[in-house]
Amino acid sequence: MKKHHITGVLALLAAVAISAYANDIFMLERELEPLYPSQYLSEVKMLSDYLPTLKDTPGDTEIYIYRGEKTGGSCLVLGATHANEIGGYMGAVVLMENAKATQGTLYIIPRANRSGLTSTDPGDAAPSRIHVSTPSGVRWFKYGSRATNPMDQWPDPDVYIHASSRQNLSGSEVRNLNRAYPGRPDGNFTERVAYAIAELIRQERIDMTIDLHEASPEYPNNNSTVAHENAMQIAALGMINMQMQGIDIKLEPSPANLHGLSHRELGDYTNTFALLMETPNAAQGRTRGATNERLAVTGQDKCYEILVKYDLLYVPYDENGHPLEERVGRHVQGVREYVAAMSQFYPEKTVVIENIPTYDDFMNGALGDYLH
Ligand SMILES: [Zn+2]
Incomplete structure (x- = not known):
């Protein structure tokens, strides 16, 4: 040779x-990690039950349903609409691994954009997993992308035209679930996921929908709840109750001209009270330092300690950062308070959820204490 x-x-x-x-x-x-629904789970449905063309696609995802013995209203919680917003994802996971509904029905979709969990954002250096110590050992959880995996929807157009409003956005937003509502049954992959969620809300007459998100500390709308005008009364009462517990939270009205978002379109195209919560995730920021799992979990970053001195952040910041316990605690407490507020204004829509940790439980413990 x-x-x-x-x-x-x-x-x-x-x-x-x-x-x-x-x-x-x-x-x-x-590959996605196993999740362990609480012993009080009543039923698991799939998103494809509401749009059959999603069956056997990466857009199909579990809907965990917890029914109380007493009849009442219903609430849907969405996690991982943006799969890099790990606080929102883990908030939904903590709920589905602990919740017991004693009145009304709780629906939880922890992986709203399941496809988004299967990739990370290009050029972002984000970790693809985080690890949490739990009573059953160290578990891993996906840290995904803001958008649908390009393997599942490609190519992006130059300009994304939102179907029902004709709003123009940059092309990559075509894979953003939270710009795709109310969705279309015959639309692109992301629009079909959005449509199936809207269809679930319509068919099951879900009274309130809470979409759990995170944003960078430089983003103005943070430590906040965004509410559709129909849900403003509920959001205001829930917010006041959280303020009284020492949780500083803002209330933002859903802008009428910003289309495709859950708090706008689900409020307009269904009868649900649509809310969206934001907590600060330092790993999403543009002025952050080294990006790794530690940053995503602790939210501690020297760059932000400098920036806060120049009043460039929209959340308080010190060397303690914003750890996952605080962020998940806000989401879980928010769900509790908004459900309670709906029940107060509309007794026939009462939902009672038990066995879920409080904000103080998280602040005095560790995230893993409330996972399987
Ligand atoms: Zn988001």
Whole structure:
């Protein structure tokens, strides 16, 4: 065998080995972690039950349903609409692993954009997993992307035209679930996921929908709840009750001209009271330092300690950062308070959820204490 043949064979073998390794990493990213619903779970449905064309696609996702013995209203909680907003995702996971409904019905979709959990945002250096110590050992959870995985929807147009409003957005927003509502049954992948969620709300007559999100500390709308005008009374009472417990939270009206968002379109196109909560995730910021799992979990970052001195952040900030306990605690407490507020204004829509940790439980403990 001539020397250049040997070099050729070696180069080919190296290429095959690198491809096999890359394939392993790629397939690993598509894998999702097991979740353990509480013993009080009544039923699991799939999003494809509300739009059959989603069946066997990466957009199909579990709907965990908890029914109380007493009849009442209903509430839907969405996690991982934006799968890089880990506080919102973990808030929904804590709820589904603990909740017991004693009156009314609680619906939880922890992986609203399931596809978004299977990739990370390009160029963001974000971790693809976080690890949490729990009573059953160390568990991992996905840290995904703001958008649908391009493997599931591609290519992006230059301009994304929102179907029902004709609003123009940059092309990559076509894969953003929270710009796709109310969705279309025959639309693109992300629009079909949005439509199925809206259809679930319509068919099950869900009284309130709470979408759990995070935003960077530089983003003005943070430590806040955004409410559709129909849900303003409920949001205001819930917010006052949280303020009285020492949780500083703002209330923002859903802008009438900002289309595709859950708090706008679900309020307009269904009869649900639509709310969206935001907590600060330092790993999403543009002026953050090194991005890694520790930043996503603790929210501690030296760059933000400097920025806050120049009044450039929209949340309080010190060396303690904004750990997941605080962020998940806000989401879980928010769900509790908004459900209670709805029950107070509309007794026939009462929902009572028990066995979920309080904000103080999180602040005095660890996230893993409230996971399986
Ligand atoms: Zn978000």
